[in-house]
Amino acid sequence: MAGETTIIKPDLQFVNDIIASGGDTLKKCYQCDTCSVVCNPTPDSKPFPRKEMLQAQWGLKSVLKSPDIWLCHQCSDCTVYCPRGAKPGEVMNALRKMCIETYAAPPLLAKMVGDSKFLLALLALPVLLLLAALKVTGHLAIPEGPIVYSKLFPTLLVDFIFVPAFFFAVAVLAKGVMAYWKDLNESSPFKTKVEGNLVGNLIATLQDILMHNRFRQCETTYPRSTNHLFVVAGFIFLLVVTTWGFLNEWVLHNEPPYFLLSPIKLMAMAGTAALIYGIYNIIKERQANAAQAGLGGYYDWLFVYVVFAVGVTGLGSWVFRLLGIKILAYPTYFLHLTSVFFLFFYAPYTKMAHMVYRTAAMLYARMSGRGF
Ligand code: SF4
Ligand code: SF4
Structure with a gap:
């Protein structure tokens, strides 16, 4: 809607947790979108994993509530073609690990x-x-x-x-x-x-x-x-x-x-x-x-x-x-x-x-x- 403001609350600790969970290449991403283009399992609308890379870089915890982190099957096609070595497949994997940790008790x-x-x-x-x-x-x-x-x-x-x-x-x-x-x-x-x-x-x-x-x-x-x-x-x-x-x-x-x-x-x-x-x-x-x-x-x-x-x-x-x-x-x-x-x-x-x-x-x- 025109004029609507979205407030984003980045969480730096969340970014560090992703890095510690195996997404240490996260910050190399410069949002070229090659990964989403080469990903076969992604839907055409709002494709992954570029947007998850962005959400992860910004420390947006809501990414863990997305179905898309689980629609990725860790095939690594995106990692192979990423021109920056940002390994989006590994970052998606780290997000899935954190999703499991978030919902598991204790x-x-x-x-x-x-x-x-x-x-x-x-x-x-x-x-x-x-x-x-x-x-x-x-x-x-x-x-x-x-x-x-x-x-x-x-x-x-x-x-x-x-x-x-x-x-x-x-x-x-x-x-x-x-x-x-x-x-x-x-x-x-x-x-x-x-x-x-x-x-x-x-x-x-x-x-x-x-x-x-x-x-x-x-x-x-x-x-x-x-x-x-x-x-x-x-x-x-x-x-x-x-x-x-x-x-x-x-x-x-x-x-x-x-x-x-x-x-x-x-x-x-x-x-x-x-x-x-x-x-x-x-x-x-x-x-x-x-x-x-x-x-x-x-x-x-x-x-x-x-x-x-x-x-x-x-x-x-x-x-x-x-x-x-x-x-x-x-x-x-x-x-x-x-x-x-x-x-x-x-x-x-x-x-x-x-x-x-x-x-x-x-x-x-x-x-x-x-x-x-
Ligand atoms: S992860 Fe790599 S391929 Fe994907 S947007 Fe970032 S730099 Fe581009
Ligand atoms: S690892 Fe996941 S995001 Fe990357 S190409 Fe494969 S299915 Fe797509």
Whole structure:
């Protein structure tokens, strides 16, 4: 409206936080807009990431409430073509990290997960918890006889530790994403009324995500979308296996271990193989493209290596058990439980949370007509 004044409140601390979160090249940007031109996933109207670079330089916190930071799939095409080396793809990544931290509770835990100084303290929680559980139940020794992991950690004990951890993560994620959804609807500059059937649009969004349709528009790091698809498939298989095992135990009262070629074992093997294959190739691809696309920061690599640890220790537990090497099998299984706990308990604060925030942003984009 003519004559209307917009008051901007820059926040210098916010700018410093972006720099500390991996957006250290932020100030090199001189707003040429090349990045928005070469970005395939961006909508034509109010494209990203140039405007996010500007908002970030000005310290406008409202950028964290934008759906656009999640419509970016970190393909790095913009980073490759930026004439100033401002790495807009890395800045968008830093903004997503800060978005997760903003909505996750308690904020202290979110800060700790994003800071390498606290890694040992975060690791200590599952290690001490599992050791304490073994001590209390009298299992703090390598069991006699054939290798059966439930002799070390009885299934009831595993459920007693992991089920509350899982529900804690789900509750924190749900609270965070609901607050984000509210902010999307109240403060987005693209606000057009969100319309349509929520369930129908959610199903369409999930289909889009599972097929990686937007991810596949990327060019520089195109193989990353295929590798990511393997990781997602691995997670889905292992989720089905875990649910299947839980029902087997508590509803059908079948005791593990299952025979080698049972469907549940075959599915677990396929899921583990997909997970390891996908995450290993992501590591290789990131390292190979580091010079042009950026290497990513501690936050990215923490998530990548935790997923890798879950896959490798899961495979190691299985192989060492088959080979009958007790001295390696039980410690590897302990490490497997530690990494699984780390992955799920801290999920609301790590990059794993991108699953729910990106889904919410893509759902919002679809329902508000933003680029779909
Ligand atoms: S980030 Fe780079 S390409 Fe994008 S507007 Fe700034 S200088 Fe130009
Ligand atoms: S990283 Fe890729 S998707 Fe994200 S803004 Fe840059 S070009 Fe677009």
